[in-house]
Amino acid sequence: MAKVPSVIHWFRLDLRIHDNLALRNAINEVRQAENRKHFLRPVYVIEPDIKNKVGENRLRFLIQSLQDLDSNLRKLNTRLFILRGTATELLPKLFDKWQVKHLTSQLDIDRDIVLQDEVIDEVAEKKDIFIVRRVQHTVYDVHSVLKKNNGAVPLTYQKFLSLVTGIQVKDTIEITKALSDNCKPPDFDSKDYDVPSLEDLGLDESALNPCKYPGGETEGLNRLNMYMAKKQWVCKFEKPNTSPNSIEPSTTVLSPYISHGCLSAKLFYHKLKEVENGASTHSQPPVSLMGQLMWREFYYTAGAGTKNFDKMVGNPVCTQIPWGKNDEHLKAWAEGQTGYPFVDAIMRQLKQEGWIHHLARHMVACFLTRGDLWISWEEGAKVFEDYLLDYDWSLNAGNWMWLSASAFFYKYFRVYSPVAFGKKTDKEGLFIRKYVPELKKYPTEYIYEPWKAPKSVQTTAGCVLGVDYPKRIVDHDKIHKENMQKMSAAYKLNKEKKAMKRPHT
DNA sequence: TTGTCCGTTGGCACT
DNA sequence: TAGTGCCAACGGACA
Structure with missing residues (x-):
C-alpha cells in the first residue's frame, strides 16, 4: 500500500490559530485532497540547547504557549506534534519518513530562523516539497x-x-471548521509528541519566580x-x-x-x-x-533590510563606537547590583518578571552604554535576550542601537540620570522599595541616592552600604560627561571616515 | 553644496 | 505644576 503523504505546518513565532494564514494553507491543502488522503502534522521543534538560548521565564512562557496551542488545535480535531532535535537535521529525515509533500510556515525576519529556512529550502527543493511562507508576523x-x-x-x-x-x-482570518479523522496520522495519539513539562527540559518549576504573565x-x-x-x-x-x-x-x-x-x-x-x-x-x-x-x-523593516543588524561591526546603519570591556560592571548591571537603586530595581524586575516598561529599558540601556558604563550595546542585548519574555530579534537590536546612539537616534548628550529620571513618576521610591528590599526603610530623601545617607541613617534603616547593598560602581555626574566626550570623538571619526568614502566628483 | 527643519519620551534652572 | 530656554550641537530629509 502506498504511503499517505503529509502536510506540515511548522510553528515558530506564530503560536496561534487565529489569523494564521500559513496554518490555513496547510489545512486547506489537506481538505482539498478529497480523493487522495493526506495527513496533517502541525509541528513545533524544540532544539536540544534551548535552555542555553532561552531564559527560564521565557521558556516557561513558551511551554505555556505550546500547551495552549495544542489544546486549541485539538478543538480543530488535530494536535501539536512536538519534535525534539535540531530543525535542520530532524526535518529532512521526517520529510522522507512522513512522505511530506507540502510545508507551510510563517515568514520570519529573525536571523536564526532565516538561516534555518535557507537550509530547509534547499532540502525541500531536492525532495520536491512545496513550501509556502506567509507574511503574518x-x-x-x-x-x-x-x-x-x-x-x-x-x-x-x-x-x-x-x-x-x-x-x-x-x-x-479565522480557522473554525474542525478537520475530519482522515487527517490524523496513525501515530496521532503517541505521547512522544506531547508538549514537555519544564521538568522534562531540566528546569525546576517550583524554583521559578511567580508567573505574572502566563503564555498562550x-x-x-x-x-x-x-x-x-x-x-x-x-x-x-x-x-x-x-x-x-x-x-x-x-x-x-x-x-x-x-x-x-x-x-x-x-x-x-x-x-x-x-x-x-x-x-x-x-x-x-x-x-x-x-x-x-x-x-x-x-x-x-530595518532588521529585514540591514546586514548584521544585531551587530556593530559590519552593520551599515550602526555607528562604530570603541566600547570598553568590564565584566565586573556588566555583571553588576545584569544582576541589579550597580549601587544605583533605580537601575537595580529595573534590572531586578526584569530578571524576576521578564518584563519592564519601555522607558525603564531606556534608563538601563543608556546606563550600560553611553551614559555610564561604556559597555557595548551588544552585551546588553544578550542580557535582554535572556531575560525578556517579549524578546524579539529586530526590536532588541534596533532599540539597543537607538539607546546607545548608534543608529536612528543621535543626540548622545541627552543622558538619562539614574537619580532624576525615576523621581519624575515615583517621588517616594515605592518601585525601588519593592524590587530592592534592602533599601525598603530608607528615608525618601536618600532612596535614589543612598550614598548620601549618613552612616547613622544607614544603620537605622538596616542597610549599610558596602555591606547590605553595594556602593555605586561609578559616579554618574562625573562619568557621563567623560562618556559624552568619547561619543563626540567617535562621531567625529565616523564623520571623517564617511567623508573619505564619499566619491570625489 | 549648503542651509534649515525636525527628530518617540533628558536634565536642569527658572518662571 | 507645566512651560520655557539653555546645555551643546547629532544625522536625515529635503529644498
Missing part, C-alpha cells in the same frame, strides 16, 4: 515596504510612516480584549506619559504575546482602528498605541 509586508523605498532602509520613523501610509491592511493565545486574546474595551484609555494613550516605575504595568504588556505570535499584530491593528474610528479624537503616532505597533513595524 507584521502588519505590513516589510519586504514590499523596502521595495517601495527602492530597497533602502528607512532611517527615520517619519519616513517609515510615509512609506506605509495608504497601504491597505488586509483583514484577519487564549491569554493573549483575553488581554487584548480587556484593553480594547477601555476605549477612553486607548484613545488617550501617550507613551511618554506612562510610568516606567509604577508597581503594576502602566502599559498593556501585550508584547510577549505578539513576539511569540500568540497574538496577531494585524488583529491588534484592526482592533485599534476600530476603537480609534469610533472616537471623536485620539492620540497619534509616535506616542499612541497604534504608534507603538508602528515602531515594531519600523524595526522589523
Whole structure:
C-alpha cells in the first residue's frame, strides 16, 4: 500500500490559530485532497540547547504557549506534534519518513530562523516539497515596504510612516471548521509528541519566580480584549506619559504575546482602528498605541533590510563606537547590583518578571552604554535576550542601537540620570522599595541616592552600604560627561571616515 | 553644496 | 505644576 503523504505546518513565532494564514494553507491543502488522503502534522521543534538560548521565564512562557496551542488545535480535531532535535537535521529525515509533500510556515525576519529556512529550502527543493511562507508576523509586508523605498532602509520613523501610509491592511482570518479523522496520522495519539513539562527540559518549576504573565493565545486574546474595551484609555494613550516605575504595568504588556505570535499584530491593528474610528479624537503616532505597533513595524523593516543588524561591526546603519570591556560592571548591571537603586530595581524586575516598561529599558540601556558604563550595546542585548519574555530579534537590536546612539537616534548628550529620571513618576521610591528590599526603610530623601545617607541613617534603616547593598560602581555626574566626550570623538571619526568614502566628483 | 527643519519620551534652572 | 530656554550641537530629509 502506498504511503499517505503529509502536510506540515511548522510553528515558530506564530503560536496561534487565529489569523494564521500559513496554518490555513496547510489545512486547506489537506481538505482539498478529497480523493487522495493526506495527513496533517502541525509541528513545533524544540532544539536540544534551548535552555542555553532561552531564559527560564521565557521558556516557561513558551511551554505555556505550546500547551495552549495544542489544546486549541485539538478543538480543530488535530494536535501539536512536538519534535525534539535540531530543525535542520530532524526535518529532512521526517520529510522522507512522513512522505511530506507540502510545508507551510510563517515568514520570519529573525536571523536564526532565516538561516534555518535557507537550509530547509534547499532540502525541500531536492525532495520536491512545496513550501509556502506567509507574511503574518507584521502588519505590513516589510519586504514590499523596502521595495517601495527602492530597497533602502528607512532611517527615520517619519519616513517609515510615509512609506506605509495608504497601504491597505488586509483583514484577519479565522480557522473554525474542525478537520475530519482522515487527517490524523496513525501515530496521532503517541505521547512522544506531547508538549514537555519544564521538568522534562531540566528546569525546576517550583524554583521559578511567580508567573505574572502566563503564555498562550487564549491569554493573549483575553488581554487584548480587556484593553480594547477601555476605549477612553486607548484613545488617550501617550507613551511618554506612562510610568516606567509604577508597581503594576502602566502599559498593556501585550508584547510577549505578539513576539511569540500568540497574538496577531494585524488583529491588534484592526482592533485599534476600530476603537480609534469610533472616537471623536485620539492620540497619534509616535506616542499612541497604534504608534507603538508602528515602531515594531519600523524595526522589523530595518532588521529585514540591514546586514548584521544585531551587530556593530559590519552593520551599515550602526555607528562604530570603541566600547570598553568590564565584566565586573556588566555583571553588576545584569544582576541589579550597580549601587544605583533605580537601575537595580529595573534590572531586578526584569530578571524576576521578564518584563519592564519601555522607558525603564531606556534608563538601563543608556546606563550600560553611553551614559555610564561604556559597555557595548551588544552585551546588553544578550542580557535582554535572556531575560525578556517579549524578546524579539529586530526590536532588541534596533532599540539597543537607538539607546546607545548608534543608529536612528543621535543626540548622545541627552543622558538619562539614574537619580532624576525615576523621581519624575515615583517621588517616594515605592518601585525601588519593592524590587530592592534592602533599601525598603530608607528615608525618601536618600532612596535614589543612598550614598548620601549618613552612616547613622544607614544603620537605622538596616542597610549599610558596602555591606547590605553595594556602593555605586561609578559616579554618574562625573562619568557621563567623560562618556559624552568619547561619543563626540567617535562621531567625529565616523564623520571623517564617511567623508573619505564619499566619491570625489 | 549648503542651509534649515525636525527628530518617540533628558536634565536642569527658572518662571 | 507645566512651560520655557539653555546645555551643546547629532544625522536625515529635503529644498
